[in-house]
Amino acid sequence: MTQTRTRLERGRGALGPALELVHTGRAPTRAVLTAELGVTRATAGAVAAELEALGLIRVDSRPGAAAGTQGRPSHRLTVAPDGPVVLAAQVHVDGFRAALVGLGGRIVATAPGCMTVPADPAAVLDAVVEAGAGLLRASGRRCLGAGLAVPSAVAEPEGTALNPLHVAWQAGAPVRELFRRSLARAGVPGPGDATAVPAGPPAADSAPGAPIGQTGNDVNLAALAEYRHGAGRGARQLLCVATGHRGVGGALVLDGRLHTGSSGLALEVGHLTVHEEGRACHCGGRGCLDVEADPLAFLTAAGREPGPEVSLLQQARDLLRDEYADPSVRAAAHLLIDRLGRGLAGLVNILNPDRIILGGLHRDLLDADPERLRAVVAERSLWGRSGGVPLLPCTLDYNSLVGAAELAWQPVLDDPLRALGA
Ligand SMILES: [Zn+2]
Structure with a gap:
C-alpha cells in the first residue's frame, strides 16, 4: 500500500469535518485546516485535494496566497464557485421565495412569489418548488438536496406544522411529506443522484439515496444560518x-x-x-x-x-x-x-x-x-x-432560506463521499 493511500484512508473520516470548516469560513487556509483537524500537513493536504476533486472546494496554491500560521504562505481554501447547489424554499404569510444556495451559504439565484397562502399547503409548496426547479434548469448546476422553511414550529420526527397561526393551514399539516411530493413531481434530484438538473418528472418511483426535502421553522433556520455564516x-x-x-x-x-x-x-x-x-x-x-x-x-x-x-x-x-x-x-x-x-x-x-x-x-x-x-x-x-x-x-440576507439550505447540505457535510455517490 502506498504512503499516499494510507494518508487518504486516514483522512476519510476528516472529509466531512474539513468540508464544514471551509463551508463556515473557519478554515481559510490549508495551514488552519491542518491545525483545526489536528492532523499532519500531509493528511490535511490529501483531504483538501479530495474535496477539490469532488468539486466542492477550491485549493489555491498561487504564491502570495494568505499567510499560514507560521507566517509562511499557505494554500487558500474556498468553496468551489461553480460547485453544486441545494434548493431552498420558504413559505411566509405573503407568499414564498425559492433560492439556489451553494456551500458557504452563498445564494446563487433567487425568485420571489406573491400569493395568498391557501389553506391547502400543497398548492403553495408546488408553486415554490416549481420556482426553484426553474432556477435549477436555468443554472445548469448539480442539485444535492432541498430544504424548506415554514412559519410554524415543526414536529420531529413527523415533519408536521404544529402551529401555523399566521397562515390558514390546519395545525398538524404534513408539510415535509407534501414538500417531498412536490419535489418528486418537479423532478428535483437529490443526493446520490448523478443527474445534474431536473429534466422533468421522474420516469418511475425511483428514489435514489436518502429522501430529500428537510423542513424546519423559519426562525430556527435563520438562527442556524446566522450561527454558521453570520452574526452568530x-x-x-x-x-x-x-x-x-x-x-x-x-x-x-x-x-x-x-x-x-x-x-x-x-x-x-x-x-x-x-x-x-x-x-x-x-x-x-x-x-x-x-x-x-x-x-x-x-x-x-x-x-x-x-x-x-x-x-x-x-x-x-x-x-x-x-x-x-x-x-x-x-x-x-x-x-x-x-x-x-x-x-x-x-x-x-x-x-x-x-x-x-x-x-x-x-x-x-x-x-x-x-x-x-x-x-x-x-x-x-x-x-x-x-x-x-x-x-x-x-447580517445575512434571506437567513431563513440560507438555513433551509443548511438542512439540505447536512448529509453532504456529514459524509461527502456518500452524499455525492462517489
Ligand atoms: Zn400569544
Whole structure:
C-alpha cells in the first residue's frame, strides 16, 4: 500500500469535518485546516485535494496566497464557485421565495412569489418548488438536496406544522411529506443522484439515496444560518429573536446545535406576555410579543393603515427608515423597543445566552435606537445589569432560506463521499 493511500484512508473520516470548516469560513487556509483537524500537513493536504476533486472546494496554491500560521504562505481554501447547489424554499404569510444556495451559504439565484397562502399547503409548496426547479434548469448546476422553511414550529420526527397561526393551514399539516411530493413531481434530484438538473418528472418511483426535502421553522433556520455564516459565529449560547412577516419567533443554538425541545415547540418566544392589557393573541393569551412587537403592531401604533401593495414587514421597515423624524413614528418605535426589550430581558434571565441576534423588524428597531433597547434589557434582566449581553443585528440576507439550505447540505457535510455517490 502506498504512503499516499494510507494518508487518504486516514483522512476519510476528516472529509466531512474539513468540508464544514471551509463551508463556515473557519478554515481559510490549508495551514488552519491542518491545525483545526489536528492532523499532519500531509493528511490535511490529501483531504483538501479530495474535496477539490469532488468539486466542492477550491485549493489555491498561487504564491502570495494568505499567510499560514507560521507566517509562511499557505494554500487558500474556498468553496468551489461553480460547485453544486441545494434548493431552498420558504413559505411566509405573503407568499414564498425559492433560492439556489451553494456551500458557504452563498445564494446563487433567487425568485420571489406573491400569493395568498391557501389553506391547502400543497398548492403553495408546488408553486415554490416549481420556482426553484426553474432556477435549477436555468443554472445548469448539480442539485444535492432541498430544504424548506415554514412559519410554524415543526414536529420531529413527523415533519408536521404544529402551529401555523399566521397562515390558514390546519395545525398538524404534513408539510415535509407534501414538500417531498412536490419535489418528486418537479423532478428535483437529490443526493446520490448523478443527474445534474431536473429534466422533468421522474420516469418511475425511483428514489435514489436518502429522501430529500428537510423542513424546519423559519426562525430556527435563520438562527442556524446566522450561527454558521453570520452574526452568530463564535457564540456558544446564541439566542435569536425575529419578526417574520407576521408574529415573532425565537431560536436557541447551543454549541452549534438548535435546541428544539422535546417535540419541536421550544423557544416559542412570541407568546411571552409583554403588555398585560394588550391585544388578544391567537394563542388564547393577551399582550403577547407576537401581537405587540410585530410589523402590524408597529404600523398600528404609528397610526398607519396597512396597505395591500407590499408585505407588512416591508411597509413597517419603510416607515421606520423613511419617517423616523415623524413624532408618531418615533413614539411607535419606542413603544415596540420597550416591549421587545421586556421580552428579551425575561429570556436573558431564563436562558443566560452569551449573544442575542435580532432579525426582521427587530433588527431595524435595534438600528433605530440601540441604546434604548440595550438599556431596557439591562434594566430588567439580572444578568444584563452585571455586564450586558451583546445585542447584534442579523447580517445575512434571506437567513431563513440560507438555513433551509443548511438542512439540505447536512448529509453532504456529514459524509461527502456518500452524499455525492462517489
Ligand atoms: Zn400569544
